[in-house]
Amino acid sequence: MATDYVTGQTTGDLAAGRQTISPNALIASDRVEGTPVRRSNGEKLGTVERLMIDMVSGTVAYAVMSFGGFLGLGEEYHTVPWSALKYNTALDAYEVNLTDDQLREAPRRTGEGRDPAFDRDWEEHVHRYYNATPYWGI
Amino acid sequence: MATDYVTGQTTGDLAAGRQTISPNALIASDRVEGTPVRRSNGEKLGTVERLMIDMVSGTVAYAVMSFGGFLGLGEEYHTVPWSALKYNTALDAYEVNLTDDQLREAPRRTGEGRDPAFDRDWEEHVHRYYNATPYWGI
Numbered sequence: 624m625a626t627d628y629v630t631g632q633t634t635g636d637l638a639a640g641r642q643t644i645s646p647n648a649l650i651a652s653d654r655v656e657g658t659p660v661r662r663s664n665g666e667k668l669g670t671v672e673r674l675m676i677d678m679v680s681g682t683v684a685y686a687v688m689s690f691g692g693f694l695g696l697g698e699e700y701h702t703v704p705w706s707a708l709k710y711n712t713a714l715d716a717y718e719v720n721l722t723d724d725q726l727r728e729a730p731r732r733t734g735e736g737r738d739p740a741f742d743r744d745w746e747e748h749v750h751r752y753y754n755a756t757p758y759w760g761i
Numbered sequence: 762m763a764t765d766y767v768t769g770q771t772t773g774d775l776a777a778g779r780q781t782i783s784p785n786a787l788i789a790s791d792r793v794e795g796t797p798v799r800r801s802n803g804e805k806l807g808t809v810e811r812l813m814i815d816m817v818s819g820t821v822a823y824a825v826m827s828f829g830g831f832l833g834l835g836e837e838y839h840t841v842p843w844s845a846l847k848y849n850t851a852l853d854a855y856e857v858n859l860t861d862d863q864l865r866e867a868p869r870r871t872g873e874g875r876d877p878a879f880d881r882d883w884e885e886h887v888h889r890y891y892n893a894t895p896y897w898g899i
Binding site: 648649650651652653655656672673674675676677678679680681682683684685687705706758 | 786787788789790791793794810811812813814815816817818819820821822823825843844848896
């Protein structure tokens with residue numbers, strides 16, 4: 624049962640009181656916002672800043688992550704497909720395994736209030752980059 | 762075309778700079794949070810506090826709205842199905858037409874950090890109350 628599966632995965636997180644996950648695996652948007660993003664080894668890469676929602680379908684399409692000052696870069700924003708995010712209770716973070724080079728090359732937003740055009744070509748590029756399933760179907 | 766339809770609806774909103782909506786009709790979660798909820802006549806009922814996301818499907822299931830001090834009630838939270846919300850550019854708000862009685866009887870959260878059990882019976886009740894399409898399919 625999917626619900627039990629997900630709830631089981633988040634036991635440690637619930638115990639830590641960081642995320643509120645209901646029996647039906649609902650999570651509040653403001654609990655996702657601010658959650659760290661880490662590599663499997665625990666190294667922190669950034670933080671989830673916000674979610675991007677497809678207004679037509681009501682589907683969460685992307686998480687926008689900030690990667691502040693990492694690799695000598697300035698504040699950067701990466702738009703990561705929601706389907707590419709895996710929550711890891713041991714890390715207490717979303718787990719994203721990208722190398723330094725992959726991070727440098729990753730599709731990004733350059734700053735607050737400067738959204739890239741989310742045209743379909745760009746969206747396809749982003750999903751290929753993260754090997755993620757498109758939220759819009761194929 | 763759905764995208765044009767939605768984008769067209771939000772022209773006034775974009776001009777007002779209150780919501781950032783892309784060509785593909787994506788909206789940022791932190792733009793939804795804080796958006797007022799009004800009746801068609803402009804009367805303010807409350808504010809969207811957060812979204813509840815189904816982690817399994819990645820679908821936005823509910824908006825949680827605060828109705829502070831309205832009708833002599835204390836701070837109250839209503840969990841409204843996302844599919845019941847319509848953004849109205851003229852109102853610059855989500856439009857929800859509930860009578861005072863309907864508001865008093867509406868399913869609600871009683872306070873921060875005290876989520877009701879989102880069991881399926883309760884969810885079905887909420888969706889019937891707002892005559893909304895269930896996000897989990899039938």
